[in-house]
Amino acid sequence: MTIAALIDKQDTFEIVRDQIGAILALEVASQMALATAAVRDPDDWKLRVFSERSNPWEQFLNDQSDGSPIVNVWVDNSNFDPKVSTVVERQKSETVYNVDCYGYGQSADNPAGGHTPGDREAAFEAHRALRLVRNILMAAEYTYLGLRGVVFRRWTQAITVFQPQQDASQVQQIVGARLVFRVEFNEFSPQIPLETLELLSADVNRTEDGQLIAEADYDYTI
Secondary structure (H helix, E strand, O other): OOOOOOOOOOOHHHHHHHHHHHHHHHHHHHHHHHHHHHOOOHHHHOOOEEEEOOOOOOOHOOOOOOHHHHHHEEEEEEEEEHHHOOOOOOEEEEEEEEEEEEEEEEEEEEOOOOOOOHHHHHHHHHHHHHHHHHHHOHHHHHHHOOEEEEEEEEEEEEEEEOOOOEEEEEOOOEEEEEEEEEEEEEEOOEEEEOOOEEEEEEEEEOOOOOOOOEEEEEEEOO
């Protein structure tokens, strides 16, 4: 017997990944508007948000016209807990998402004297992006990531800072910071479709030798 219905849906891990990206994009735009209203430079709150990119920081190498930090949301791994799952329909998942923040810096002469190193500025930009991402995702408004009833819990598991690699070499003037973000939810699997009961027939045996005493038919289509 094969599965009767076409599997035409997103799994929950995909929905949550897209929701994380949507939250970040929405809140970055909101923060930039708030900064403008407060007569602050909105670019200090600007992030460019992507998902499932293998090396999004290459945009810094190809085009330096927009040096605002880049954020990439991608699925890392899922673990399933059999103690609070069922073997038939529902599996409780703890899925880890990596939210990578990339900062770019350019070396420049300081008008007040001295030199501004690009690698340090890249680190500051990555940290700024990480700060915004962590505060947005852990804000009270997003306790359930806007998916209450689907998401049970979200949590910042770890933060690491790293140097992006290209051809086994470090990429200069770009620094990455990774927020490891764990989310708990259920995944669901296809079920056998239920059929509407139309007719029930019952034979009733009453005697010790199994003699049929009565039978009844119930028509549920009427």
